[in-house]
Structures are given as C-alpha cells and as structure tokens.
Amino acid sequence: MERSIRFDLLSKRDINKETFVEPWPEAGLIVADSPYDPQPSISIDGGKVVEMDGAPRADFDALDRFIVSHALDLDVAGAAMAMSSKEYARMLADINVPRADIARLVAGCTPAKLTDIMRHMNVLEMMMGLAKMRVRRMPANQAHVTNWREHPALLAADAAEAALRGFAEVETTVRVARFAPLNALAILIGTQTGRGGVLTQCSVEEALGLRLAMKGLTSYAETLSVYGTELTFVDGDDTPWSKAFLASAYASRGVKIRFTSGTGSEALMGRAEQKSMLYLEARCLLVVKGAGSQGVQNGSISCIALPEALPGGVRAVLAENLLASMLGLEVASGNDALASHSSIRKTAKLMLQFIPGADFIFSGYSAIPKRDNLFGGGNFDAEDFDDYNVLQRDMQIDGGVKPIREDEALHIRRKAGEAIQAVYRELDLPAISDEEVDAATVAHSSDDMPERDIVPDLEAADRFMASDSDFVTVMQALQRSGFGEVADNILEMGRQRIAADYLQPAAIFDADFKVQSAINDPNNYTGPGSGYRPQGQRWQDIQAIPQAKPPTGFVEPHVGQPLSRLVEIGPAARGTGKEVVLALGPAFGRALGVTIGGLEHEAVLKAILGGIAGEGAVARIIRIYHSSDCAAIGFVGARLSGSGVAIGLQSRGTAVIHQKDLAPLNNLELFSQSPSLTLATYENIGVNAARYALGKSTVPVSVKIDNGARLRLIVKTALLHRRETDEVCPDQAPVECLFDWEPD
C-alpha cells in the first residue's frame, strides 16, 4: 500500500502511543450511560427506603444498604428525586443558584439520579459547577514525594522543597513496605523544615497506615479505597462498614482522612456488572459520604488510562469530581497517575480541574521526576514545575503552588538534609553522611544520590516501628541538635491534633499555620465578583517567576555610543541621478547602537553602503525624525531619492526597500525578520537597492524564515521600537547625514 508521508509522521506522534478502544458495556468498558445503568427512582415507606433505582429492598447489596441507611437524607429524598435531572444540571451551571441550595437537594439523590444529572452537562457547564460546588473557597494542591532509592536525605530535601513551593499536603509511599516509618519520618521532617503546617501521609496498607498516624509520623491518610460493586469492595478486603470504622479510628486520633475512588477500577477488576464507570462512581461517592469521610480523591486516580481509552473519558472524570463536590466532599481531583504520552492531551485534561479549581487540583503532583515516583504517578512532575508556574501566571489562576528561586531551594534542601541527618544521629539510626546531605541538596533524582546500604536502614525501620519512639522523640532529637524551629512546627502539628479543627471538610493549613476549611473558608462563588481569585500578595507571588526580567534590561544591550562618524549636515533635499537613499530611523546610531540581532549599527551601515557601491550606485544617507515606522521611513526616503529608490532602516534592524511610486505601505522588498538578518544580508539589500535604482533586473534577497524569532523576541522588539519612538520629533524635517567612511 502507498504510504502517506504525513500519516506516517502522525503515527509516530506521542498521542499515537496511547491505547484507544471502542465501548463494550457488557464488560464495563463504558464511561457513562451504559444501557444497563438503572433509571433513577426511590420509594420510601415508613421512613425506610423500600426501593431504589429500580431494585426492591430485597435485592439491595451491601452498598445499597449502606447508602440508604447512611448517605441519603430521606427528608428531602422524595422532593429531590421528583425534580428533573435537567433542572439540577441547569442549577449547577447557573451562577445565581448558591451551592448550599443545590447541596441540600443533592443530599436526597440516588446513584442513578446523580449519574442522570451529569448526562445533561457538557464540560464547560461542569467546570462552572465545580467552581461553585468545591467546598473550600481557596484551591490547593498536593505533592507526591518518593524516590526509588528510598533515600532519607533526598526524601527530606524534596519534601522541604515541595513545602516551600506551596503544596498543602505531601504524600509519600514505599517500594519496600518495611521502609514506611522512616519514609514517613523523612517527609515529616522535610515538610516541617520547608513550611510548618504541611499535612503529610504515607500510603501503605490500612492497618500499618493507622499505626504510623498513631505515632504522629503522619497527619492524614487517603488510602481508604472504595469500589462501586460489592464484589470489588470485597476483593479490596473491606466493606463500607469496615472502611467507615477505619475513618472513625483515624478521626479518634486526630488524623485527617479522605477516601479514594474513581472511574474504571471495577472494570479493571473485572466486576463492573455491566454498569457504566460513572454510575459505579456515584455509588462509591455515596458510600464515602455515608461513611462520614470529609472528602475523597477521585478523578480515576491510578485507573485514568482506562477511561481515557474510551470516548468521553475525560468528561466523565470531570463529572465524578463534580459529583463529589455536590455531595459536600472535599475533592482531590486526580491528575496524578500517568494519563497520557502527549503533553497536549495531559495539559488539556488538566484544564478541566485547573480552571475551575479543586480543593486539591492534583491528588499528587509529582514533586520529583516521574522515574522516582513510586505511585505510578508523574503525569505532571518536577520537570514541569516551570511550565505549571507559567500556566498559573498566564491565567491568573491559583494552582496551589508558587515559583521559588534556586538559592531558596538549595537553602531549604540543605537544612532539611541536615535535620534528618541530626535526627538519625540522635535516634541511633544508620548514619547519614555529609556527602549524602550535600548530594541531596543539589539532587534532582535518585540517580544523583550515592549508594546507601538499605539492609541496616530496614532493620532500623523495624526497630523504630516496634519501639515507643514517636513524634515526641523526634521533636526532642531536633531540639537537641539545634533544629528547634522544625521541632516547634511538628509540636504545633501535635497541638492541632488536640483541637481537631483540621478534620473538617477540605482543611489545610495556610502559610500562617492557620486552618482553612469548608467551615471557616466555605466556597461562596456565585459568579463574577464572588469566590476566590488570587489577588494581592498571592497574585504577586504567582507572577514573580524568576525568569521574568525588568523591562529596562531588554533595551540596555542595544544602547551604544553615538556614531562619531555619522554627522548631520543640514536639511535633506530631493536628490538627482541614480542614487539610493538610505533612510535611518530617529534613534539609529544615536540613542541605540546595536540591532536586535546584535549587529553594531556602524557595521550595518558599512555593509549596506558597500553593497550599493559594489553595484556602482551612489548612496546618500538621510535621517528621518518625524516617524519611527519602517514603511514611513523608507517611503519618505524614496520620495527624496533621485532614483526614487530608498532603503528604510530602523534601529532594531528592520529594513525595507521602497520605491516612490508605490503606496506607503507597499514596498519592493521587506525584511521584517530583523533578528535573522546578517551583515551579508544587509550587503545584499544594498546591492538590490542599487540594482533597482539602476534599472537592472533583480532577484529578491532570500532570508531564512524563523517563525520562532517573534516568539522569542517580541518583548525586545516592542521595547526597542518604543525607544526609537521616544526619539521621534514630529515637526522635524528629514536631515542629510554624512558617514565618514569609504568602501574598500
């Protein structure tokens, strides 16, 4: 078969490394609206649900039972189910309807009803809904910090940098489960070095996770996974009751929790029961709410590639985020696991949560390179930090982080490395050497770290876990070794456990270590002029990317000494004969001395004049004062030229060959890509202008096309033009100049 070169090229693009599949409802491979999804319904008799979504009570599975007993508000259910799904959809998209009004009714909606509401909404409407229904007013972000070496100094340094960047939560996990206490310890110390109040967790098996929290090594947990069918739930070795009990157990120790769910897990586990992913997720979310969790991480999480393989998958993921927020749950909205090979696709998907804002836009932005991410995460990673900062700056959106300077990062990483080194020394854990701290300070990944013997580390982890050592022991170790400030932050985390304020929905600690949650910072978005927008200092911080330079810096390299050999001799008169007029902009060789391409004005003059002379024509130099516009400069020059041909030349190097019979904005040749112009090009411009003046046939000068030049240099172009425009004297007539130079 013939092969199209274009199709061949397209087949090699990143997007075509993805897997795409057609829907298959029978296998659960359908994101929404499976023909087997039930229709919404509810019947209540004597304060008891006797039928829900087409199933009589006798057919209820464990999830249905849990939902009707704990999740549904039966006082509103009748009215809530009677209202049309389309009406809900319209209310969600309508800025005039406050979130509380919707939340009150949604409390009575069954899983099928919730799914049916989403059927009426496109992604833009869902984004409006999420902006309004998100429970906390201010959005935030969570980071993943892991490394495949499980190196304590690198974990601490990366956690400290993540804290400095503004992440409100930092999550770690283990490659080897026994490392859990030491990894939790490293990110606790790291985060509290970077910024007091960052919440931390270590994702491990449920019981071990609870023990870590009891030791004070973690302050939240989000490993409480739920699934949308009874069989998957049981495969996950839990029931809604065991998970709800676990939630209470964590709360009893002053530890924040959120549950985990997400589209695709049931299909992946082969037990989707022919239902759509979104319907099963709606069931999950009602279990989460019924269990009394303050929130959920959803957005498909580690299954994201599965809905993305199907049509409408990214829309369905946004729908599940929105459903969670409608139910009053804090949402950590996914964007964590690798979702795409294509940076276009991954960024486009992110916008659905980034623009409306979520309580946590990522349930794990990989604050380390993806090759060090032990969650299978890293859809956005440490190598995307600058891109992400620019996205915030571009859209004036608070994505939950801020740009930091290199020196700040190095300082905090070293401090965290030294703090964990001191704690290891004080607690008799295997020593962390100065070389390891040095390496962790500058490291990007595990690859930059020296080898470390993990056997003694693992033995020490076992001893630490079995001992009575807890975060109080850690505070004392920090105090003894001169890290009192870090100890104070960990102590304050402990004191916050006593208050338990941060167990409320969507709680985080802000930059001042003050709790912010749905209770004291509830989302109050009702359209323009309401809700959260980054303003004041926060907007200043987002703007201040280190790459942004002061505008004056762009012009300075182009300021030169006035050309002593270029003298003005009097008013310019109309010339005679086969001359070429070289018409200069008002700043040329005066206020400015170098073109945008870095060429000295004197050298440019010599090149053009050399070209004209080489063709045997005469050149005359005229300075234009009344305009800085290239066409105007060239056009005036042409009208003063004896041959009618002139070269117009701006200080930044843009040139035109003009002819007096042409319209002002027309020309013979235009050289707008000034950064690409070389002295040889300028000489050729001189040659061609001379040939036009002499009436010879002329091949236009070829210039390399560089469409990136404008992208790179537009700020400089604007500022150089502004500088030239500063020199304009509207009433001053063109002036004849003498350039004291003879071509060879």
Added chain:
Amino acid sequence: MALAISAAAVLARAANCAICEGSAMREKPGKAYPLRDNAADDLRSFSERPLSEITAEAVAKGEVSGDDLRTHADALRQQARIAREAGYPQLAGNFSRAAELASVPNDELLKIYELLRPERATHEELARLADYLELTYGARENAAFIREAAETYRERDLLRR
C-alpha cells in the same frame, strides 16, 4: 418529565424539613471554629492536660508524652457539633463515633477494624464486639453501627464461614 417540578418549589419544601433548619448557618462557620484559636483555653489533651501546658520547653524536659498530643473525646464532640451545624451530618456522625473511640487503645482499634473486614468474624463475634464496646467504653453509636454491619454481613454472606 411528568414528575418534574420547579427548583423553587422543591427548595421551599426542603426548607420546611427539620434537617434543613438553620440553613442560613450552613455557609457560616460555627462561632467556636477553629477551636485552636477561639477555644484554646478549653482544649485538653487525651491525658487531660490543658493545651497551654504542652510547650516546646515541656517537650525538651521530657514532660510531654504521646497521650499529651492525643485528641480528647470532647474536642471530637465539639467538631461533630460544628460539622452538623454546617450541614455535614454524616461527617458529624463519624466524629461522634470517633469521640467514642478516643479512649479505645490502639491495639484494640486495629483488632476491631480487622474483625469488620469481610469474612473475618461470625455474627456472634460481631455481636459480642458491639456489646463489649458499649459496656466498656460507652460506645453506643459504634455498637449500633457494628450490629448493623453484622446484620448486613449475614444477609450478604460476608461473615466468616
């Protein structure tokens, strides 16, 4: 569409529901919240020590234990009230159960969780567990919750065989 009624009508009906009373409060924080700032003088640790005693100096002198940084049931009950007032009844229920569990030792919590997992316990074991929690810790809500689980596990074949 025959069932469709206007949002305004539904909201008007919802406003009469007991659960929706004081709905204007929903978007307002409980006055006491955050307790850390507004009720710090009343806050005590699990060990009954006032928050003001739990200082860096005390830690340095070895006078602070893990239980001095553990949550007291009273704080959880207060958070339950705040959550209920703000329109989060299920979360409030969780905090109420947590308050009951505040005095249950770590090992026991882990054992109870294990028993509630699928096919770990017989109906009788769960019933005994519920009685134990109620009698030993006064954990009425947890007991009711476990009894409900036991019934469901029996009907859904989730008990130990």
